[in-house]
Amino acid sequence: MSAMPRITALTSRAATASALTAATLAASVLVPGLAPGAQAATVGEQALKVAASKQGSPYQYGATGPNRFDCSGLTLYSFKKAGKTLPRTAQSQYNSTRHLSGGSRQTGDLVFFHSGSNVYHVGIYAGSNKIWHAPKPGASVRLEKIWSNSVWYGRVN
Numbered sequence: 001m002s003a004m005p006r007i008t009a010l011t012s013r014a015a016t017a018s019a020l021t022a023a024t025l026a027a028s029v030l031v032p033g034l035a036p037g038a039q040a041a042t043v044g045e046q047a048l049k050v051a052a053s054k055q056g057s058p059y060q061y062g063a064t065g066p067n068r069f070d071c072s073g074l075t076l077y078s079f080k081k082a083g084k085t086l087p088r089t090a091q092s093q094y095n096s097t098r099h100l101s102g103g104s105r106q107t108g109d110l111v112f113f114h115s116g117s118n119v120y121h122v123g124i125y126a127g128s129n130k131i132w133h134a135p136k137p138g139a140s141v142r143l144e145k146i147w148s149n150s151v152w153y154g155r156v157n
């Protein structure tokens with residue numbers, strides 16, 4: 001084999017590798033949540049984006065999407081789209097998460113509203129003391145300030 005075909009083959013492989021590297025870098029700039037050198041968005045952050053995309057969807061008791069939701073239906077749907085399975089109810093979702101202190105919460109964690117030991121509502125933490133949630137009959141999915149101090153936090157593993 002002469003030197004020329006080997007040089008051509010090496011040049012072709014180098015060009016392919018350069019094109020793949022360029023495509024990878026371009027994707028990291030274009031995909032929200034990814035920046036050069038940064039890790040991919042967490043599952044919670046992915047679920048948060050799904051929940052935010054459902055803004056304006058009406059509340060319906062027992063609904064799990066894709067167009068209507070109750071509180072735990074929205075979290076179930078959002079995490080399912082992010083690749084994680086959650087139980088159906090807010091209480092069961094709390095029981096299935098890794099419990100956190102308020103100081104350890106991060107965007108994408110679940111916020112559980114409780115009365116005593118009973119969880120009655122859930123939303124996804126959006127930062128700045130706000131959650132995305134499906135609040136109640138007659139309302140729609142929205143971003144809202146956390147209105148109570150009776151909350152617990154959980155992270156989906």
